[in-house]
Amino acid sequence: MYTYIQNVHEHIGEEITIRGWLYNRTDKGKLRFLLVRDGTGTIQAVVFKGNVDPEVFEAVDQTTQESSLTVTGTVKEDSRAPGGYEMDVSHCEIGQIAGEYPITPKDHGTAFLMENRHLWLRSSRQHAILRIRHEIIRAVRDFYDNNGFTLVDTPILTPAACEGTTTLFEIDYFGEKAYLSQSGQLYNEAACMSVGKTYCFGPTFRAEKSKTRRHLMEFSKVEPEVAWANLDDIMKLAEDFVSYVVQRVLEERKEELERIERDTTPLEKIEPPFPRISYSEAFVLLETEGTDTPRGSDFGAADETILSCSFDKPVIVHRYPRDIKAFYMQPDPEDSGSALCMDMLAPEGYGEIIGGSQRIHDVDLLLERIREHKLPVDAFKWYLDLRKYGTVPHSGFGMGIERVVSWICSLDHVRETIPFPRMLYRMYP
Amino acid sequence: MYTYIQNVHEHIGEEITIRGWLYNRTDKGKLRFLLVRDGTGTIQAVVFKGNVDPEVFEAVDQTTQESSLTVTGTVKEDSRAPGGYEMDVSHCEIGQIAGEYPITPKDHGTAFLMENRHLWLRSSRQHAILRIRHEIIRAVRDFYDNNGFTLVDTPILTPAACEGTTTLFEIDYFGEKAYLSQSGQLYNEAACMSVGKTYCFGPTFRAEKSKTRRHLMEFSKVEPEVAWANLDDIMKLAEDFVSYVVQRVLEERKEELERIERDTTPLEKIEPPFPRISYSEAFVLLETEGTDTPRGSDFGAADETILSCSFDKPVIVHRYPRDIKAFYMQPDPEDSGSALCMDMLAPEGYGEIIGGSQRIHDVDLLLERIREHKLPVDAFKWYLDLRKYGTVPHSGFGMGIERVVSWICSLDHVRETIPFPRMLYRMYP
Numbered sequence: 001m002y003t004y005i006q007n008v009h010e011h012i013g014e015e016i017t018i019r020g021w022l023y024n025r026t027d028k029g030k031l032r033f034l035l036v037r038d039g040t041g042t043i044q045a046v047v048f049k050g051n052v053d054p055e056v057f058e059a060v061d062q063t064t065q066e067s068s069l070t071v072t073g074t075v076k077e078d079s080r081a082p083g084g085y086e087m088d089v090s091h092c093e094i095g096q097i098a099g100e101y102p103i104t105p106k107d108h109g110t111a112f113l114m115e116n117r118h119l120w121l122r123s124s125r126q127h128a129i130l131r132i133r134h135e136i137i138r139a140v141r142d143f144y145d146n147n148g149f150t151l152v153d154t155p156i157l158t159p160a161a162c163e164g165t166t167t168l169f170e171i172d173y174f175g176e177k178a179y180l181s182q183s184g185q186l187y188n189e190a191a192c193m194s195v196g197k198t199y200c201f202g203p204t205f206r207a208e209k210s211k212t213r214r215h216l217m218e219f220s221k222v223e224p225e226v227a228w229a230n231l232d233d234i235m236k237l238a239e240d241f242v243s244y245v246v247q248r249v250l251e252e253r254k255e256e257l258e259r260i261e262r263d264t265t266p267l268e269k270i271e272p273p274f275p276r277i278s279y280s281e282a283f284v285l286l287e288t289e290g291t292d293t294p295r296g297s298d299f300g301a302a303d304e305t306i307l308s309c310s311f312d313k314p315v316i317v318h319r320y321p322r323d324i325k326a327f328y329m330q331p332d333p334e335d336s337g338s339a340l341c342m343d344m345l346a347p348e349g350y351g352e353i354i355g356g357s358q359r360i361h362d363v364d365l366l367l368e369r370i371r372e373h374k375l376p377v378d379a380f381k382w383y384l385d386l387r388k389y390g391t392v393p394h395s396g397f398g399m400g401i402e403r404v405v406s407w408i409c410s411l412d413h414v415r416e417t418i419p420f421p422r423m424l425y426r427m428y429p
Numbered sequence: 430m431y432t433y434i435q436n437v438h439e440h441i442g443e444e445i446t447i448r449g450w451l452y453n454r455t456d457k458g459k460l461r462f463l464l465v466r467d468g469t470g471t472i473q474a475v476v477f478k479g480n481v482d483p484e485v486f487e488a489v490d491q492t493t494q495e496s497s498l499t500v501t502g503t504v505k506e507d508s509r510a511p512g513g514y515e516m517d518v519s520h521c522e523i524g525q526i527a528g529e530y531p532i533t534p535k536d537h538g539t540a541f542l543m544e545n546r547h548l549w550l551r552s553s554r555q556h557a558i559l560r561i562r563h564e565i566i567r568a569v570r571d572f573y574d575n576n577g578f579t580l581v582d583t584p585i586l587t588p589a590a591c592e593g594t595t596t597l598f599e600i601d602y603f604g605e606k607a608y609l610s611q612s613g614q615l616y617n618e619a620a621c622m623s624v625g626k627t628y629c630f631g632p633t634f635r636a637e638k639s640k641t642r643r644h645l646m647e648f649s650k651v652e653p654e655v656a657w658a659n660l661d662d663i664m665k666l667a668e669d670f671v672s673y674v675v676q677r678v679l680e681e682r683k684e685e686l687e688r689i690e691r692d693t694t695p696l697e698k699i700e701p702p703f704p705r706i707s708y709s710e711a712f713v714l715l716e717t718e719g720t721d722t723p724r725g726s727d728f729g730a731a732d733e734t735i736l737s738c739s740f741d742k743p744v745i746v747h748r749y750p751r752d753i754k755a756f757y758m759q760p761d762p763e764d765s766g767s768a769l770c771m772d773m774l775a776p777e778g779y780g781e782i783i784g785g786s787q788r789i790h791d792v793d794l795l796l797e798r799i800r801e802h803k804l805p806v807d808a809f810k811w812y813l814d815l816r817k818y819g820t821v822p823h824s825g826f827g828m829g830i831e832r833v834v835s836w837i838c839s840l841d842h843v844r845e846t847i848p849f850p851r852m853l854y855r856m857y858p
Contacts, residue, residue, distance in 0.1 A: 002657070004577065004625070019657045021622070021819045039625020039656065040577060068819040098818040118619035118811045119818060121581075127623055134580045141570065148433065148469060151563045152550075155849045156585070156609075156632050157598075157647050159856045169586075169600055171609075173646075173856055174638070180585075180600075187849055190547035190858070193450070194556055196433070196468025202631055203585050209603070217602075218586050227468065228431070228448045382547045382858035389527040389548060390450045390497040420584045420616055427588045427602055429619070429811035 005041035008075050008085050015090065017072040018043070021122070022063050022098075032060050034089075035082065036071060042124075044078075045071045045087040052089060059094050065104070066122070068095030110415075117420060118429045128256035129416055132249060133405050137201075139248035140222050140401070143241055144199045149224060152191035154184030154200040159379060169207045169217075180205035183398060186328075186383055188225035189359060192394055193386060199224040211424050212301075213413040214351070216402060218422040225396030231330075231340040231358045234395040235316055238344055238354055239274045241399075242314055246270040249408055262410050266348055269312055276316040279338070282307055298324045304351040311347055318342040327369040330358040330393075342397070350407040356397020363387035434470035437504050437514050444519065446501040447472070450551070451492050451527075461489050463518075464511065465500060471553075473507075474500045474516040481520060488523050494533070495551070497524030539844075546849060547858045557685035558845055561678060562834045566630075568677035569651050569830070572670055573628045578653060581620035583613030583629040588808060598636045598646075609634035612827060615757075615812055617654035618788060621823055622815060628653040640853050641730075642842040643780070645831060647851040654825030660759075660769040660787045663824040664745055667773055667783055668703045670828075671743055675699040678837055691839050695777055698741055705745040708767070711736055727753050733780040740776055747771040756802040757795065759787040759822070771826070779836040785826020792816035 003016040020038030027033075030049035035042060049057050063069070073087035102116055103123060113120045120126055144151070157171065157178045168179040184200035191198040201222040208215060224241075226233065246267050249257070257264055277285070283295050289306050293299060298320075299307070307315060319338040322331055329339035341357035360366045366387055370380055377384075405417035415421040420429065432445040449467030456462075459478035464471060478486050492498070502516035531545055532552060542549045549555055573580070586600065586607045597608040613629035620627040630651040637644060653670075655662065675696050678686070686693055706714070712724050718735050722728060727749075728736070736744060748767040751760060758768035770786035789795045795816055799809055806813075834846035844850040849858065 006577070019821070020625075039579070039621070039623060066819040068821045096820050101818055116811075116814075118616075118814060121620060121623040130581055130620075130624060131579060133582075137580060138570075138574060141567075145567060148435070150468070150560060151566060152559055152848045153562075153632075153649065155647060155851055157634075157851050157856060169602075171598055171600055173598075174636075174853065176856060178856060187547075187858075191550060191559075191848060192468070194468060194550040195559060196449075203582075205586075207603075218584060220582065382545075385545075385547060389530055390495040391525050392448070392497045419581045419620060422584055422586050424603065427586060427605060427607060429616075 005036070005038045005043050005083075008041075008043060008087075011075045012077055012085075013075065015072060015074050016087075017070060018045075018087070019070045019095075020068070022065060022067045022069060023124075024065070025063060027061075032057070034060070034063070034069070034071070034092075036069060037122075037124075039127075042083055043085055043087060044081045044083075045073060045089050045092075047089040047092065052091060056092050060092055062097055063094060064098050065101040066098040066119075068098070069093065070095065114415065114421070114426060115428070121419060125260055126416070128259040129405070129409055129411075130419065131256050132253045132260075132409055133401075133417065135249050135253045136245055136401065136405055136408065137220075139245040140201065140241075140399075142248075143244045144197075144222075144224060147197070149197040149199045150191075150195035152188070152195060152198045152200060153202065154181065154187035154191075156181050156203065156205075167206050167208045169205050182206055183221065184223050185225065185396060185398065188223055188396055189383070189386055189394060192225045192227040192396075193390070193392075197224070197226050209424065214403065214406075216414055216418065216421055216423060219418070220401035221398050222401065223396060223398040225394060227394045228392050229358075229395040230393055231318065231342065231395060234356050234358075234397055235276060235318065235342055236272075238316070238342070238356065238397055238399075239272045239314070242274075242344065242354070242404075243271045245404065246408065257409075260409055262408075266312065267408065270314070274313050274316055274344070275311050276318060278318055279320045282317050285310060296321050296323070301351070304345060305349050308345045308347055308349050308351050314344050314346050314353070316342050316344050325357070327373040327375065328357075328359050328366065330360050331365075340395075346403070346407040348407065348410070350403065353403045353407065354397050354399045356395065358393060358395040361387060361391045361393050363391065434465070434467045434472050434512075437470075437472060437516075440504045441506055441514075442504065444501060444503050445516075446499060447474075447516070448499045448524075449497070451494060451496045451498060452553075453494070454492060456490075461486070463489070463492070463498070463500070463521075465498060466551075466553075468556075470512060472512055472514055472516060473510045474502060474518050474521075476518040476521065481518060485521050489521055491526055492523060493527050494530040495527040497527070498522065499524065543844065543850070543855060544857070550848060554689055555845070557688040558834070558838055558840075559848065560685050561682045561689075561838055562830075562846065564678050564682045565674055565830065565834055565837065566649075568674040569630065569670075569828075571677075572673045573626075573651075573653060576626070578626040578628045579620075579624035581617070581624060581627045581629060582631065583610065583616035583620075585610050585632065585634075596635050596637045598634050611635055612650065613652050614654065614825060614827065617652055617825055618815055618823060619811070621654045621656040621825075622819070622821075626653070626655050638853065643832065643835075645843055645847065645850055645852060648843075648847070649830035650827050651830065652825060652827040654823060656823045657821050658787075658824040659822055660747065660771065660824060663785050663787075663826055664705060664747065664771055665701075667745070667771070667785065667826055667828075668701045668743070671703075671773065671783070671833075672700045674833065675837065686838075689838055691837075695741065696837065699743070703742045703745055703773070704740050705747060707747055708749045711746050714739060725750050725752070730780070733774060734778050737774045737776055737778050737780050743773050743775050743782070745771050745773050754786070756798040756804065757786075757788050759789050760794075769824075775832070775836040777836065777839070779832065782832045782836065783826050783828045785824065787822060787824040790816060790820045790822050792820065
């Protein structure tokens with residue numbers, strides 16, 4: 001019987017056996033302090049020379065960082081020990097003495113760490129980020145599952161391009177051209193007419209020759225879509241959703257947030273309602289800050305940062321000019337030059353995490369827009385069908401998981417938010 | 430305020446408003462019986478001519494299948510009504526009178542239904558399968574999340590091929606060759622050395638020019654991997670896991686299973702332990718049934734069916750000949766010609782749903798196998814690293830979600846198990 005380190009508190013005074021890897025060793029006379037990690041936690045195992053067989057003590061002296069170990073000993077509480085518990089070792093078996101470990105406590109360059117991502121993941125900080133990412137994903141799914149949404153998986157291999165093919169990875173599908181999906185939205189629109197409220201959640205792809213701290217070639221996106229919902233409905237949904245996710249992480253991943261030294265004060269403020277400003281109002285703000293961006297165009301990175309830093313909660317910017325937005329967005333009935341759309345920008349300078357809109361539900365208007373955008377009408381036959389058979393207003397949005405992980409963990413670069421990042425010149429390991 | 434049909438039981442005697450689509454209409458004198466669906470349920474809304482404005486009654490008379498409606502009325506219990514509740518309609522607004530709906534209650538060919546998959550999803554049976562699929566996916570995630578596993582997403586875009594490139598979709602990654610992942614296993618092995626117990630769950634791809642009732646080009650796979658686990662440990666994990674998933678669906682999706690007329694008796698038997706037989710024992714059984722397959726080769730489809738139908742629970746077949754299995758499998762210490770691997774075959778003729786193994790943890794043996802299989806050693810540098818720095822025995826498996834949906838729903842063909850199937854000559858919609 002083996003015990004996971006996360007459960008040692010249930011075994012105070014008992015002899016248990018754990019299996020793991022040596023994270024660090026300190027020697028003091030006849031004592032060897034082994035910091036052992038097993039993926040669920042870390043514990044200090046104290047080997048006193050007099051308590052173990054001489055050959056065991058000798059073997060312990062040979063252990064290097066990341067050597068694999070099976071350690072037997074008695075658990076005791078010790079407030080001075082990292083984690084609050086310690087083991088008095090009675091026996092220790094070495095699985096393997098690890099070769100000289102490439103990642104040491106000294107500073108390494110990012111290129112080196114990325115090249116060794118498969119090992120870097122074992123470090124305390126990366127381990128914490130993995131666990132926070134997992135909790136974010138769980139919270140996302142729980143939110144939709146508990147609010148009556150049905151998960152309807154949308155395909156990765158798609159025949160048509162939603163918004164042009166320039167940033168799509170192309171693939172040969174038995175002689176036909178296919179593309180890796182950038183969004184499940186169009187399929188979500190079909191699904192929500194069946195299940196009412198739907199979401200999809202999975203990898204999406206963007207073949208963009210850009211190197212920024214906010215872009216990956218492969219990233220995760222969650223996209224809810226709600227039949228009968230209008231722009232107001234999904235702005236409300238988005239703020240409830242983001243607040244839920246942040247609060248869940250604060251509750252469930254306190255230890256990990258501490259480990260990566262995240263100041264949680266700004267996160268504690270994340271609850272509905274969020275500030276909402278129109279695109280025009282946003283420009284008034286940007287112009288007082290001296291932006292060079294002309295009205296009518298999309299915000300630049302600097303503009304996003306200004307907006308993001310102007311509020312201590314995520315800010316929703318709505319009703320962008322129709323001309324800079326996707327073909328499927330419903331025009332604002334009060335201003336046909338604007339689209340019923342919204343972006344949500346995370347605070348602390350993190351910028352856009354959500355983009356969404358009300359979708360055009362009138363078949364003639366949709367057809368007109370598809371033609372205006374010079375998209376292949378044939379490929380959209382099924383999408384147009386959704387407007388012929390009981391069309392209803394409907395709305396949805398997409399949230400990028402890596403940007404949310406980046407914000408919640410307060411990371412400088414999105415590459416640490418995903419286990420195996422795919423970047424412009426990085427597909428290994 | 431609008432009510433979802435799944436919540437009407439909370440409003441007996443009250444006037445509510447629902448929004449949805451007309452599934453069916455029956456006229457009887459001054460009565461119109463509207464069967465309305467909204468994705469969360471179905472309810473009969475009864476329009477009595479004397480209770481609504483004349484123009485409303487006229488409009489109702491124009492409604493066609495899938496027309497969108499907003500219906501106001503009083504909820505009453507009625508054991509004769511489908512679902513047990515009815516609405517006495519006081520008002521009805523028509524969103525859109527649907528064009529002539531292509532999918533009628535009469536029989537359609539599969540090709541036609543697949544071509545109209547975006548609409549077919551609205552039918553009662555497909556809706557039920559979507560909901561069961563969702564519950565299976567939730568149960569899968571809950572099982573691992575509640576048992577201490579950390580989700581570590583593995584990449585879709587991969588540089589190296591795990592088992593040869595013949596069945597891989599190739600992609601141009603900025604001038605480099607990349608492939609769409611068939612398995613996250615190799616990455617899982619790196620992750621489990623960080624988090625102890627890991628799983629990945631997402632789309633996987635197989636470019637196989639085969640048309641069978643059990644294959645899709647894009648499908649979902651969940652893959653757990655456990656550090657320090659041996660073959661026995663993961664056989665136990667697999668039977669606990671599959672039992673949990675089946676029992677969850679029986680508890681949570683009773684109505685949907687009834688709707689698709691699934692006889693649940695065989696599913697109720699699915700609990701641990703499952704029968705376990707070795708490859709050699711399986712052959713004894715197959716030979717008494719007169720198989721033509723020579724010993725030493727993989728089972729044919731007919732063999733799988735025989736094995737699958739020989740037990741009323743899933744059967745685990747373990748220790749296949751090493752030569753027909755993947756390079757990374759640990760040899761059986763008691764018979765070096767066999768691998769420490771296992772497949773699980775679902776009953777009722779459904780066949781393989783799980784494949785797994787203990788992995789080679791010795792770096793020299795692994796290197797030997799990579800060379801034997803003529804795989805590019807360079808591409809496996811990081812994978813070999815895992816055996817250099819504190820290597821430990823570890824094991825895992827993969828389960829195909831669509832095959833499990835197929836079995837639990839008792840479907841003839843895997844194409845109905847996924848919202849938008851990708852098959853040999855099918856990438857639309």
